[in-house]
Amino acid sequence: MALLLLRNRKASALGIPRILRDNVEPFGLNSEKIIGAFASVDVIIRSYCSGSGMKKFDFTDLTRPHTWYPLARKKVRKVILHVGPTNSGKTHQALSRLESSSSGIYCGPLRLLAWEVAKRLNKANVSCDLITGQEREEVDGAKHRAVTVEMADVVSDYDCAMLGCKTRGFSFTRALLGICANELHLCGDPAAVPLIQQILQVTGDDVKVQSYERLSPLVPLNVPLGSFSNIQTGDCIVTFSRHAIYRLKATRFNDASSEFDVLVASDAIGMGLNLNISRIIFSTMKKFDGVELRDLTVPEVKQIAGRAGRYGSKFPVGEVTCLDSEDLPLLHKSLLEPSPMLEEHFLENAKLSENYFFANCEEVLAIIGLMSSLIQELIIVCFHQKVATVIDQLPLRLHEKYLFCISPVDMNDDISSQGLTQFATNYSKKGIVQLREIFTPGTLQVPKTQAALRELESIHKVLDLYVWLSFRLEESFPDRELAASQKAICSMLIEEFLERLGWQKPRVKKVTPRPKLNSAVVSRC
Numbered sequence: 001m002a003l004l005l006l007r008n009r010k011a012s013a014l015g016i017p018r019i020l021r022d023n024v025e026p027f028g029l030n031s032e033k034i035i036g037a038f039a040s041v042d043v044i045i046r047s048y049c050s051g052s053g054m055k056k057f058d059f060t061d062l063t064r065p066h067t068w069y070p071l072a073r074k075k076v077r078k079v080i081l082h083v084g085p086t087n088s089g090k091t092h093q094a095l096s097r098l099e100s101s102s103s104g105i106y107c108g109p110l111r112l113l114a115w116e117v118a119k120r121l122n123k124a125n126v127s128c129d130l131i132t133g134q135e136r137e138e139v140d141g142a143k144h145r146a147v148t149v150e151m152a153d154v155v156s157d158y159d160c161a162m163l164g165c166k167t168r169g170f171s172f173t174r175a176l177l178g179i180c181a182n183e184l185h186l187c188g189d190p191a192a193v194p195l196i197q198q199i200l201q202v203t204g205d206d207v208k209v210q211s212y213e214r215l216s217p218l219v220p221l222n223v224p225l226g227s228f229s230n231i232q233t234g235d236c237i238v239t240f241s242r243h244a245i246y247r248l249k250a251t252r253f254n255d256a257s258s259e260f261d262v263l264v265a266s267d268a269i270g271m272g273l274n275l276n277i278s279r280i281i282f283s284t285m286k287k288f289d290g291v292e293l294r295d296l297t298v299p300e301v302k303q304i305a306g307r308a309g310r311y312g313s314k315f316p317v318g319e320v321t322c323l324d325s326e327d328l329p330l331l332h333k334s335l336l337e338p339s340p341m342l343e344e345h346f347l348e349n350a351k352l353s354e355n356y357f358f359a360n361c362e363e364v365l366a367i368i369g370l371m372s373s374l375i376q377e378l379i380i381v382c383f384h385q386k387v388a389t390v391i392d393q394l395p396l397r398l399h400e401k402y403l404f405c406i407s408p409v410d411m412n413d414d415i416s417s418q419g420l421t422q423f424a425t426n427y428s429k430k431g432i433v434q435l436r437e438i439f440t441p442g443t444l445q446v447p448k449t450q451a452a453l454r455e456l457e458s459i460h461k462v463l464d465l466y467v468w469l470s471f472r473l474e475e476s477f478p479d480r481e482l483a484a485s486q487k488a489i490c491s492m493l494i495e496e497f498l499e500r501l502g503w504q505k506p507r508v509k510k511v512t513p514r515p516k517l518n519s520a521v522v523s524r525c
C-alpha cells in the first residue's frame with residue numbers, strides 16, 4: 001500500500017496519478033489540490049501494465065487491502081505473534097519452526113538478518129536462498145528463502161513464513177497481508193499486538209499470541225562512560241550517523257596500539273542482531289530522523305540496549321550506559337517504560353524532505369479515515385518530482401517508468417541522480433546499458449579529502465543502483481558482476497582512506513553473528 005502524492009501539475013508524470021485522481025473524485029476530494037490515494041502499488045501497476053485485472057480491480061474502493069492478495073486469502077493462516085522484550089528467544093523459537101517446515105520464507109528488516117537466517121538454515125542442511133534488493137544467492141533445490149521484507153513473495157504457497165516485526169512501512173503490511181503460508185510467525189514488541197490483531201481481523205486468520213521473558217539480565221548503569229579512556233573490551237558504542245561512526249573509529253578506538261575489541265555501530269544494530277556485546281554505550285540519546293534532531297523513542301532505546309548480554313553469548317549479563325551523564329535519566333526512564341501501543345500516527349510519522357509536501361492534510365486525513373486500522377503500517381511512497389520529471393521525458397513504457405521511479409536512487413546526490421538519468425536515457429535509446437561505456441573503473445582511487453570521500457560514496461551508490469536494476473532488467477543491464485566488483489573496490493578504497501586517518505582495519509570485515517569484536521561497523525544495509 002502506498003499513498004501517492006504528487007503535485008497536481010506533475011499528475012500525468014506517470015499516468016498513474018491521473019487515474020488515481022480521477023477515481024478519488026467520488027470521495028469528494030478536491031483534485032486540484034490533492035491527487036493521491038491509498039492503493040496497492042503492486043496491484044495497480046501490475047494490472048494497469050498488463051492490461052488484465054483492471055476491470056476487476058475497483059480503484060475507488062481502497063478500503064479492503066486484504067482482498068488484494070487472493071492467494072493468501074484462500075487459506076486460514078495460523079498466525080503466531082511471538083512477543084516479549086529483547087533477548088527473550090522470540091526469533092529463536094520462530095526460526096526453529098521455520099527450519100522444521102517443509103517450505104518457508106523469512107522476511108527480515110535488514111539484509112544482515114536475512115543473511116544470518118540463510119546461513120543458519122543452510123548450516124542445518126535446510127537449503128535456503130538469499131534474496132535481497134541487490135543480491136540473489138540461489139541454492140539448488142531450496143524450498144526455503146531468506147529475503148529482505150520488500151522482496152517478500154506473495155505469489156507462492158509456503159508451509160511456514162516468518163516476518164520480522166521491525167516495521168518497514170508498506171513492505172511490511174504487504175507481507176503481513178499477502179504472504180501465503182499455513183503458518184505465519186511474527187516477532188516483536190507486545191505494543192504491536194493490538195494493531196496486528198486489528199489488521200488481521202478481516203482476513204479470517206487464526207491469530208495466537210505467545211509471550212516471552214528476557215533470558216538474561218540487562219543492567220542500566222548509574223555511571224556514564226565519561227571518557228573514551230574508560231572503554232573496555234566487549235563495549236559497543238552506538239551512534240546515529242555514518243560520519244559519526246567514521247569519526248569515532250578514526251579518532252578514538254582505532255589506534256594501532258589499542259588492545260580494545262570494541263564495536264562501533266549505528267542504530268541498525270537494534271534490529272535483532274546477536275553479537276558478543278558486554279556493554280552498550282549510547283554516544284548520544286538524540287537522532288536526526290531526516291526532519292529534526294529528536295530524542296530516541298522508548299522502543300529505539302530498548303531495542304539498542306537489548307544488544308548487550310545476549311543469551312548464550314560470551315557475556316551473560318548485559319550493561320548499558322551513555323557517554324554523557326546528562327543522558328542517563330532518559331536512558332533509565334526509557335528502559336522502565338512500556339513501549340507505547342502502536343497507534344495511528346500517520347502524519348506525525350510520515351517524513352518528507354523538502355521536495356515533498358502534503359497537499360492538504362485534511363483531505364489526506366479523509367482518505368486515511370478509509371483505512372483507519374492500517375495507517376500505522378503505511379508509508380508514503382512519493383515519486384520524487386525530480387525522478388518523475390526526468391523519467392517522464394523519456395520514451396519508456398509505463399512499467400519501465402515506474403521501475404526507475406522506485407529505484408533506490410538518492411536524487412539529492414548529484415552523482416547518483418546523474419547516474420540514474422544516464423541509465424534511464426541509455427536504456428530508452430538502446431535498450432541496453434553497459435556499465436563499461438559509462439563508467440571507467442580506472443578512475444577509482446583512494447580519496448585524499450572528505451569531498452573525494454563523498455564522491456566515492458556517491459559512485460558506490462550509482463554502482464548499487466546498477467546492481468538493483470540488473471536484477472529487474474537483467475538483459476538490459478548485463479554488467480552486474482562488474483558493478484559488484486567495482487562496489488567492492490569502492491568499499492576497499494573508503495577503508496583505505498579511513499586507515500590513513502588512523503583507523504585500524506577490522507580483522508572481521510563483515511559483521512557476522514557473534515564475531516570477534518574488533519572495531520567492526522554495523523550500519524543499515
Ligand SMILES: Nc1ncnc2c1ncn2[C@@H]1O[C@H](COP(=O)(O)OP(=O)(O)OP(=O)(O)O)[C@@H](O)[C@H]1O
Nearest residue numbers: 085086087088089090091092272274306310311312
Ligand atoms: N531455547 C534456546 N536455546 C538456545 N539458545 C537460545 C534459545 N532461545 C534463545 N536463544 C539464543 O538467545 C539469543 C537471543 O534470542 P533471540 O535472538 O531469539 O531473541 P529475541 O527475543 O528475538 O531478541 P530481539 O528482540 O532483540 O530480536 C540468540 O542468540 C538465540 O540463539
Ligand SMILES: [Mg+2]
Nearest residue numbers: 090091187272
Ligand atoms: Mg529477534
